[in-house]
Amino acid sequence: NAGVTQTPKFQVLKTGQSMTLQCAQDMNHNSMYWYRQDPGMGLRLIYYSASEGTTDKGEVPNGYNVSRLNKREFSLRLESAAPSQTSVYFCASSINTEAFFGQGTRLTVV
Amino acid sequence: RKEVEQDPGPFNVPEGATVAFNCTYSNSASQSFFWYRQDCRKEPKLLMSVYSSGNEDGRFTAQLNRASQYISLLIRDSKLSDSATYLCVVNKDSWGKLQFGAGTQVVVTP
Numbered sequence: 001n002a003g004v005t006q007t008p009k010f011q012v013l014k015t016g017q018s019m020t021l022q023c024a025q026d027m028n029h030n031s032m033y034w035y036r037q038d039p040g041m042g043l044r045l046i047y048y049s050a051s052e053g054t055t056d057k058g059e060v061p062n063g064y065n066v067s068r069l070n071k072r073e074f075s076l077r078l079e080s081a082a083p084s085q086t087s088v089y090f091c092a093s094s095i096n097t098e099a100f101f102g103q104g105t106r107l108t109v110v
Numbered sequence: 111r112k113e114v115e116q117d118p119g120p121f122n123v124p125e126g127a128t129v130a131f132n133c134t135y136s137n138s139a140s141q142s143f144f145w146y147r148q149d150c151r152k153e154p155k156l157l158m159s160v161y162s163s164g165n166e167d168g169r170f171t172a173q174l175n176r177a178s179q180y181i182s183l184l185i186r187d188s189k190l191s192d193s194a195t196y197l198c199v200v201n202k203d204s205w206g207k208l209q210f211g212a213g214t215q216v217v218v219t220p
Binding site for chain 1: 114116118144146151152153154155156159197199207208209210211212213
């Protein structure tokens with residue numbers, strides 16, 4: 001049972017580099033999310049996709065772009081990484097408002 | 111004011127004791143409420159939904175107070191394995207865009 005799969009699990013970037021975080025779910029969920037989690041801040045929504053082809057900004061979208069390639073996949077792109085983007089990133093998908101999370105990506109920007 | 115607020119704790123609880131904590135939410139139109147559990151450096155997982163009439167799942171009891179806009183979680187007969195961060199989650203709107211609190215840390219000691 002794969003559920004929600006995120007890659008990579010760990011990444012170190014230099015300031016200004018770009019990268020894409022990949023997320024795929026095999027539960028046929030319509031809704032998918034990208035969150036970041038920082039100490040003491042809880043989970044903050046970066047972007048949300050209610051269905052294939054639609055995306056909405058969340059609470060902290062600046063510096064990020066997303067792509068809902070199909071129903072299964074929802075990727076998050078950092079075009080020019082900044083140290084403030086050092087965080088743990090979680091992808092999630094949901095049905096009937098229960099969310100299932102990937103294992104997270106620990107990103108460090110130096 | 112944050113949309114979902116929680117006491118960060120930690121709540122230090124002797125094994126076998128009862129612990130309870132609340133979460134307040136600001137949007138009176140919120141429709142669905144949940145408690146998620148997050149273990150250190152792991153992804154959040156659904157613990158239980160919170161229904162208007164209150165609900166119980168084994169040693170865990172959740173209550174909703176719409177008038178005062180808070181939900182609560184009570185853990186009876188605490189186990190060492192209950193040590194975790196408990197995230198309060200509120201469904202902001204009909205699209206199922208979940209809003210997370212920062213979490214309450216519970217530490218159960220022998």
